[in-house]
Amino acid sequence: MIVDTSGRIANDIYMLGPPGVPIFFLDGSFPVIFDAGFSFLGNKYAKDIRNVLGDRKPAHLFLTHAHYDHCGSASVLKSHFPGLKVTASEKSKEILSRPNAIKLMRTLSIEAERFAAKGGKKRPLAKPFEPVDIDQTLKEGDVFELDKGLSIQVLETPGHTRDHLSYYIPEKKILIAGEAAGIPDNSGYIVADCLVGYDMYVSSVEKLAGLDIETLCLGHDFVYTGEDAGNYIKQAVDSCGKFLQLVKTCLEEEQGHMENIMKRIKQIEYDSKQGVKQSESAYMINLEARLKAVQSYLNKNIN
Secondary structure (H helix, E strand, O other): OEEOOOEEEEOOEEEEOOOOOOEEEEOOOOOEEEOOOOHHHHHHHHHHHHHHHOOOOOOEEEOOOOOOOOOOOHHHHHHHOOOOEEEEEHHHHHHOOOHHHHHHHHHHHHHHHHHHHOOOOOOOOOOOOOOOOOOEEEOOOOEEEEEOOEEEEEEEOOOOOOOOEEEEEOOOOEEEEEOOOOEEOOOOOEEOOOOOOHHHHHHHHHHHHOOOOOEEEEOOOOEEEOHHHHHHHHHHHHHHHHHHHHHHHHHHHOOOOHHHHHHHHHHHHHHOOOOOOOOHHHHHHHHHHHHHHHHHHHHHOOO
Protein backbone atom coordinates (compact mmCIF):
# COMPACT_ATOMS: atom_id res chain seq x y z
CA MET A 1 0.00 0.00 0.00
CA ILE A 2 1.13 3.55 -0.73
CA VAL A 3 0.10 6.06 1.95
CA ASP A 4 -0.08 9.77 1.14
CA THR A 5 -2.25 11.04 4.00
CA SER A 6 -1.34 11.88 7.56
CA GLY A 7 -2.33 9.63 10.43
CA ARG A 8 -1.65 6.15 11.75
CA ILE A 9 0.11 3.91 9.27
CA ALA A 10 0.71 0.58 11.05
CA ASN A 11 2.53 -0.95 14.00
CA ASP A 12 2.14 2.21 16.13
CA ILE A 13 3.92 4.37 13.53
CA TYR A 14 2.28 7.65 12.46
CA MET A 15 2.92 10.21 9.73
CA LEU A 16 2.09 13.62 11.24
CA GLY A 17 1.88 17.08 9.74
CA PRO A 18 1.55 17.69 6.00
CA PRO A 19 2.63 14.60 4.00
CA GLY A 20 4.87 16.83 1.88
CA VAL A 21 6.93 17.73 4.94
CA PRO A 22 6.07 15.09 7.53
CA ILE A 23 7.46 13.98 10.82
CA PHE A 24 7.12 10.36 11.94
CA PHE A 25 6.06 9.24 15.36
CA LEU A 26 6.38 5.83 17.03
CA ASP A 27 4.07 5.32 19.99
CA GLY A 28 4.84 3.00 22.88
CA SER A 29 6.19 3.03 26.43
CA PHE A 30 8.81 5.57 25.30
CA PRO A 31 7.28 7.49 22.38
CA VAL A 32 9.78 8.89 19.87
CA ILE A 33 9.75 11.34 16.95
CA PHE A 34 11.70 11.05 13.72
CA ASP A 35 12.65 14.31 11.99
CA ALA A 36 11.27 17.78 12.60
CA GLY A 37 10.11 19.24 9.28
CA PHE A 38 9.80 22.99 8.77
CA SER A 39 10.21 25.47 11.61
CA PHE A 40 6.93 27.28 10.84
CA LEU A 41 5.01 24.00 11.19
CA GLY A 42 6.36 23.27 14.66
CA ASN A 43 3.12 24.08 16.46
CA LYS A 44 1.17 21.91 14.00
CA TYR A 45 3.50 18.94 14.60
CA ALA A 46 3.21 19.42 18.38
CA LYS A 47 -0.60 19.51 18.18
CA ASP A 48 -0.66 16.31 16.12
CA ILE A 49 1.63 14.57 18.62
CA ARG A 50 -0.62 15.61 21.51
CA ASN A 51 -3.64 14.26 19.63
CA VAL A 52 -1.96 10.85 19.74
CA LEU A 53 -0.35 11.00 23.19
CA GLY A 54 -2.80 13.00 25.26
CA ASP A 55 -0.97 13.89 28.47
CA ARG A 56 2.00 11.66 27.72
CA LYS A 57 5.18 13.14 26.27
CA PRO A 58 7.64 11.97 23.60
CA ALA A 59 11.03 10.93 24.97
CA HIS A 60 13.37 11.37 22.00
CA LEU A 61 13.65 13.12 18.65
CA PHE A 62 15.83 11.36 16.07
CA LEU A 63 17.05 13.56 13.20
CA THR A 64 18.03 12.03 9.86
CA HIS A 65 20.07 15.04 8.73
CA ALA A 66 20.59 18.77 9.24
CA HIS A 67 18.53 20.20 6.40
CA TYR A 68 16.05 22.98 7.16
CA ASP A 69 13.08 20.82 6.13
CA HIS A 70 14.08 17.93 8.41
CA CYS A 71 15.42 19.63 11.54
CA GLY A 72 13.50 22.90 11.23
CA SER A 73 11.10 22.62 14.16
CA ALA A 74 13.38 20.69 16.55
CA SER A 75 13.75 23.70 18.84
CA VAL A 76 9.98 24.33 18.71
CA LEU A 77 9.22 20.72 19.64
CA LYS A 78 11.72 20.90 22.48
CA SER A 79 9.92 23.97 23.84
CA HIS A 80 6.59 22.14 23.64
CA PHE A 81 7.96 19.00 25.29
CA PRO A 82 10.53 19.89 27.97
CA GLY A 83 12.92 17.01 28.52
CA LEU A 84 12.78 15.88 24.89
CA LYS A 85 16.22 14.51 23.97
CA VAL A 86 17.45 15.30 20.45
CA THR A 87 19.73 12.77 18.76
CA ALA A 88 21.61 12.99 15.47
CA SER A 89 24.97 12.25 13.90
CA GLU A 90 28.15 13.99 15.01
CA LYS A 91 28.27 15.69 11.59
CA SER A 92 24.73 17.05 12.09
CA LYS A 93 25.74 18.44 15.46
CA GLU A 94 28.69 20.20 13.86
CA ILE A 95 26.55 21.64 11.03
CA LEU A 96 24.03 23.04 13.51
CA SER A 97 26.83 24.95 15.21
CA ARG A 98 27.95 26.78 12.04
CA PRO A 99 26.72 30.41 11.77
CA ASN A 100 26.68 30.29 7.94
CA ALA A 101 24.61 27.08 7.94
CA ILE A 102 22.14 28.56 10.42
CA LYS A 103 21.85 31.72 8.32
CA LEU A 104 21.09 29.71 5.17
CA MET A 105 18.50 27.56 6.97
CA ARG A 106 16.75 30.68 8.26
CA THR A 107 16.63 32.14 4.75
CA LEU A 108 15.32 28.91 3.20
CA SER A 109 12.77 28.49 5.99
CA ILE A 110 11.33 31.97 5.35
CA GLU A 111 11.18 31.23 1.62
CA ALA A 112 9.43 27.90 2.30
CA GLU A 113 6.81 29.60 4.46
CA ARG A 114 6.11 32.19 1.77
CA PHE A 115 5.93 29.48 -0.87
CA ALA A 116 3.44 27.50 1.25
CA ALA A 117 1.30 30.60 1.74
CA LYS A 118 1.14 31.18 -2.04
CA GLY A 119 -0.54 27.79 -2.48
CA GLY A 120 -3.90 29.26 -1.51
CA LYS A 121 -3.74 27.76 1.97
CA LYS A 122 -4.16 29.67 5.18
CA ARG A 123 -0.85 31.27 6.10
CA PRO A 124 0.88 29.17 8.75
CA LEU A 125 1.93 30.63 12.07
CA ALA A 126 5.47 31.93 11.54
CA LYS A 127 8.22 30.34 13.60
CA PRO A 128 11.74 31.39 12.61
CA PHE A 129 14.34 28.66 12.34
CA GLU A 130 16.43 28.29 15.48
CA PRO A 131 19.22 25.72 15.86
CA VAL A 132 18.79 23.04 18.47
CA ASP A 133 21.32 21.51 20.85
CA ILE A 134 22.02 17.86 20.08
CA ASP A 135 21.83 15.87 23.33
CA GLN A 136 23.26 12.62 21.98
CA THR A 137 25.18 11.69 18.84
CA LEU A 138 24.78 8.38 17.03
CA LYS A 139 26.84 6.45 14.49
CA GLU A 140 26.74 3.33 12.31
CA GLY A 141 26.02 0.20 14.33
CA ASP A 142 24.57 1.94 17.40
CA VAL A 143 21.45 0.30 18.80
CA PHE A 144 19.04 2.43 20.80
CA GLU A 145 16.91 0.32 23.15
CA LEU A 146 13.43 1.80 23.44
CA ASP A 147 11.85 -0.98 25.48
CA LYS A 148 12.15 -4.70 26.04
CA GLY A 149 12.01 -6.24 22.57
CA LEU A 150 11.99 -2.88 20.78
CA SER A 151 15.09 -1.19 19.40
CA ILE A 152 16.30 1.30 16.81
CA GLN A 153 19.30 0.37 14.70
CA VAL A 154 21.35 3.29 13.40
CA LEU A 155 22.60 3.24 9.81
CA GLU A 156 24.94 5.79 8.29
CA THR A 157 23.54 6.53 4.83
CA PRO A 158 25.52 9.39 3.25
CA GLY A 159 25.12 10.60 -0.31
CA HIS A 160 22.15 12.93 -0.01
CA THR A 161 24.18 14.64 2.71
CA ARG A 162 27.34 13.61 4.53
CA ASP A 163 25.56 13.57 7.90
CA HIS A 164 22.56 11.43 6.92
CA LEU A 165 21.36 8.67 9.24
CA SER A 166 18.55 6.18 8.64
CA TYR A 167 16.75 4.34 11.44
CA TYR A 168 15.62 0.72 11.30
CA ILE A 169 13.26 -0.86 13.83
CA PRO A 170 13.79 -4.58 13.20
CA GLU A 171 11.08 -5.86 15.54
CA LYS A 172 8.46 -3.96 13.53
CA LYS A 173 10.33 -4.00 10.18
CA ILE A 174 10.03 -0.21 9.95
CA LEU A 175 12.62 1.90 8.15
CA ILE A 176 12.85 5.66 8.54
CA ALA A 177 14.89 6.41 5.43
CA GLY A 178 14.73 10.21 5.27
CA GLU A 179 16.09 11.18 1.86
CA ALA A 180 18.67 8.40 1.64
CA ALA A 181 16.49 6.44 -0.81
CA GLY A 182 15.34 9.24 -3.08
CA ILE A 183 12.16 11.24 -3.43
CA PRO A 184 9.25 9.83 -5.50
CA ASP A 185 6.52 11.84 -7.18
CA ASN A 186 2.95 10.94 -8.12
CA SER A 187 4.05 9.45 -11.45
CA GLY A 188 6.44 7.00 -9.78
CA TYR A 189 9.56 8.89 -10.90
CA ILE A 190 12.20 8.76 -8.16
CA VAL A 191 14.62 11.66 -7.81
CA ALA A 192 18.09 10.25 -7.08
CA ASP A 193 18.98 12.88 -4.48
CA CYS A 194 22.78 12.47 -4.50
CA LEU A 195 23.72 15.97 -3.38
CA VAL A 196 27.20 15.24 -2.04
CA GLY A 197 28.29 12.03 -3.73
CA TYR A 198 26.86 9.69 -6.34
CA ASP A 199 28.84 6.60 -5.31
CA MET A 200 28.09 7.21 -1.62
CA TYR A 201 24.42 7.61 -2.44
CA VAL A 202 24.25 4.37 -4.44
CA SER A 203 25.99 2.47 -1.64
CA SER A 204 23.47 3.80 0.88
CA VAL A 205 20.45 2.84 -1.24
CA GLU A 206 21.89 -0.65 -1.73
CA LYS A 207 22.46 -0.96 2.02
CA LEU A 208 18.80 -0.13 2.68
CA ALA A 209 17.72 -2.58 -0.03
CA GLY A 210 19.24 -5.38 2.05
CA LEU A 211 16.86 -4.82 4.97
CA ASP A 212 13.64 -6.71 5.67
CA ILE A 213 11.10 -3.87 5.43
CA GLU A 214 7.33 -3.84 5.82
CA THR A 215 6.93 -0.09 6.43
CA LEU A 216 9.11 2.43 4.59
CA CYS A 217 8.90 6.06 5.72
CA LEU A 218 10.43 8.51 3.24
CA GLY A 219 11.41 12.12 3.78
CA HIS A 220 8.57 13.56 1.69
CA ASP A 221 5.07 12.70 0.48
CA PHE A 222 4.77 8.92 0.76
CA VAL A 223 4.96 5.89 3.03
CA TYR A 224 5.13 2.41 1.49
CA THR A 225 3.91 -0.72 3.24
CA GLY A 226 3.91 -4.44 2.48
CA GLU A 227 5.22 -5.47 -0.94
CA ASP A 228 5.23 -1.83 -2.07
CA ALA A 229 7.99 -1.08 0.45
CA GLY A 230 10.35 -3.67 -1.01
CA ASN A 231 9.41 -2.77 -4.58
CA TYR A 232 10.12 0.90 -3.95
CA ILE A 233 13.64 0.21 -2.66
CA LYS A 234 14.41 -1.87 -5.77
CA GLN A 235 13.16 0.99 -7.95
CA ALA A 236 15.25 3.45 -5.95
CA VAL A 237 18.37 1.41 -6.77
CA ASP A 238 17.38 1.43 -10.47
CA SER A 239 16.76 5.19 -10.36
CA CYS A 240 20.44 5.77 -9.58
CA GLY A 241 21.54 4.20 -12.86
CA LYS A 242 18.79 5.98 -14.79
CA PHE A 243 19.83 9.38 -13.46
CA LEU A 244 23.47 8.64 -14.22
CA GLN A 245 22.56 7.78 -17.82
CA LEU A 246 20.34 10.86 -18.13
CA VAL A 247 23.17 13.14 -17.03
CA LYS A 248 25.65 11.41 -19.37
CA THR A 249 23.27 11.85 -22.31
CA CYS A 250 22.65 15.51 -21.51
CA LEU A 251 26.37 16.20 -21.06
CA GLU A 252 27.09 14.73 -24.47
CA GLU A 253 24.18 16.32 -26.33
CA GLU A 254 24.58 19.74 -24.72
CA GLN A 255 28.39 19.59 -24.90
CA GLY A 256 28.71 20.21 -21.19
CA HIS A 257 26.62 23.43 -21.24
CA MET A 258 25.36 23.36 -17.65
CA GLU A 259 22.50 25.84 -18.05
CA ASN A 260 20.97 23.81 -20.88
CA ILE A 261 21.47 20.54 -18.99
CA MET A 262 19.75 21.91 -15.89
CA LYS A 263 16.86 23.20 -18.01
CA ARG A 264 16.35 19.78 -19.62
CA ILE A 265 16.39 17.86 -16.34
CA LYS A 266 14.17 20.45 -14.65
CA GLN A 267 11.55 19.89 -17.35
CA ILE A 268 11.54 16.18 -16.54
CA GLU A 269 11.66 16.34 -12.75
CA TYR A 270 10.07 19.64 -11.77
CA ASP A 271 8.07 21.38 -14.49
CA SER A 272 6.02 18.27 -15.29
CA LYS A 273 5.40 17.40 -11.63
CA GLN A 274 1.81 17.81 -10.47
CA GLY A 275 0.67 18.83 -7.00
CA VAL A 276 2.71 20.23 -4.13
CA LYS A 277 6.44 20.59 -4.71
CA GLN A 278 9.38 22.41 -3.20
CA SER A 279 10.19 25.96 -4.24
CA GLU A 280 11.91 26.32 -7.60
CA SER A 281 14.99 27.97 -6.12
CA ALA A 282 15.47 25.13 -3.62
CA TYR A 283 15.05 22.57 -6.40
CA MET A 284 17.63 24.32 -8.61
CA ILE A 285 20.17 24.47 -5.77
CA ASN A 286 19.76 20.74 -5.25
CA LEU A 287 19.83 19.95 -8.97
CA GLU A 288 23.13 21.76 -9.43
CA ALA A 289 24.63 19.81 -6.52
CA ARG A 290 23.36 16.51 -7.95
CA LEU A 291 24.84 17.25 -11.36
CA LYS A 292 28.21 18.10 -9.82
CA ALA A 293 28.13 14.85 -7.83
CA VAL A 294 27.48 12.79 -10.96
CA GLN A 295 30.09 14.71 -12.98
CA SER A 296 32.66 14.05 -10.26
CA TYR A 297 31.80 10.36 -10.33
CA LEU A 298 32.06 10.21 -14.14
CA ASN A 299 35.40 12.04 -14.13
CA LYS A 300 36.81 9.51 -11.67
CA ASN A 301 35.53 6.55 -13.65
CA ILE A 302 36.49 7.48 -17.21
CA ASN A 303 38.26 4.53 -18.80
